[in-house]
Amino acid sequence: MPVGTQKDYYKILGVARQVKPEQIRKAYRRLARKHHPDLNPGNKAAEEKFKQIQEAYEVLGDEKKRKIYDQYGFYADNIPPGGYGTAASAEAGAPGFDFSGFDFSDLGTEAERGGGFGAAFRDLFSQFFARRREEEPERQGPTHGSDIEHHMHLGFWDAIRGTQVRITVGRQEACATCSGTGAAGGAPVTCAVCGGSGKTTRQAGAMRFALTCPQCGGSGRQRRRCAACGGAGYLRRPETFDVRIPPGVDTGSRVRVPGKGNAGVGGGSAGDLFIVTEVEAHPLFERKGDHIYLKVPVTVTEAALGARVEVPTIDGPTTIKIPPGTQSGQKLRLRGKGTPSLRANVRGDQFVEVQVVVPRVADERTKEILRELARLNPEDPRKDLKKTS
Ligand SMILES: [Zn+2]
Ligand SMILES: [Zn+2]
Incomplete structure (x- = not known):
């Protein structure tokens, strides 16, 4: 089943499904350090692992994306134009859903249907509608880049007097090869999510239904992934620059460096960098x-x-x-x-x-x-x- 071929992001990060966001962040940091291409030059396996870790964290590190992933077992950034359905089926109230995959034998009596089935069904729909609303503006207008947190250890006196520090931060930049779309040129290939059928099967409680494949929009075909960015549409590049730490920072202070977060998409402005300081204790003060x-x-x-x-x-x-x-x-x-x-x-x-x-x-x-x-x-x-x- 195509669904089964989806990557298990939890497994990639080595965490359980129920873990708190901090644990995901910690696992990501640890693995990203271990497999970072700078530390494993020429090691293709490490590079591939690093890409997978990035991909997993892109989804699990984002509360909204993680929720969708938990619900459907996958998350796709490149939703086809028009979202999950056609205009006609949207008017009919069920955009993109195909009920041919329903197992109606499980539905029970009319009365039972009003309860469990209806609730599970509404829940599933509301998730899809919510997702459409959230994601559609992202694909159209410019998107503001996300913020980055960078942790910094400071000596007692540097924290009190203020200092200037040269740091290197991995920032996301739009991939120049694919202009941020994540797709490579050339003829489309068979969709990896649905295997070309254009439909995927989803489970909602005891129900199974067929949905229009969100990866290819039901066409069964998709553009090939950009080789430079692995389909992500962006690359993470280290950038080195000086930051000024004002006098008086303490452990847990957040120093904002405007515009040094991740790059925006489609002409959107960059996010900010936040330096979170950890200050050394003094033996007397x-x-x-x-x-x-x-x-x-x-x-x-x-x-x-x-x-x-x-x-x-x-x-x-x-x-x-x-x-x-x-x-x-x-x-x-x-x-x-x-x-x-x-x-x-x-x-x-x-x-x-x-x-x-x-x-x-x-x-x-x-x-x-x-x-x-x-x-x-x-x-x-x-x-x-x-x-x-
Ligand atoms: Zn690319
Ligand atoms: Zn597909």
Whole structure:
């Protein structure tokens, strides 16, 4: 059966049918890296595998296309002019459907037909109509290119100060050989989907029906695939350019580079490139949004009597005042000493958390002084714990 010859995109990406979109994306990235032609020069098998991975991801990576693929077992980009049916049959309300393949023996009584059968049927039709509405404008007017996400690892200081980075991104460009149509010149060949019959069989619940083949529009013949792009209509080409990373990016920030996404089709503008940053941690400074947190140890006497201590900031060292009677865990705020904000021309703050370090006392003289201290300060720090009832 022609349907059975369709490629199993899930198998190609090595994922189960129910997986979440992230898992599909992950599987695609891993396989695309492994089989990338740049890493396997002259390896025809890797090249073919890479093409298949691209094709599978084109469909499964797109929520709408994946839904159609899940429903019908295939997805075709090059829908014939006029969509799935003729004008006459569209007026009749059933564009492109051929009921000759129905097994009416399964339909049961009139009453039963109104329920399960009708519902399954309407569902199938609505899918086809929805698909026609979605896809038809794409084939006519210019189409805006899709966006690309590129992940980038950045050092702590580069993220705070901003930087310029040279990156290489694989961008889709319309195939010059076929002008983006995906078809090669020359005489048409037998349609690979329907084997030349012009019809395909589909299952909807317990129903089987014959549909006009979406690949060839029922003609049973199709244009040969463009050899340069494998029928996709586009090629993925690496492009190298410099991007400016603004000061203040953090892990998960998205930096937009306009017009550096995938190329548009039919004169449509290109999509955008989004650089998603992942920023290295710093051993001392901890970032939380635009604020920076730093732990500063102080001695018991500094905390009790107050002191001026030097602390590092991202601008260099600065002196802060520890007020007398400062407790361990207390936070002091240094306004405007945080990271630059991506949203406004301001900076966050730095919070200094005081950590009181208790001395390890060995000599008798110091112990005597501390006992004297206890006699002079008989206050019970645990008095609040006694109020449990
Ligand atoms: Zn081509
Ligand atoms: Zn066909």
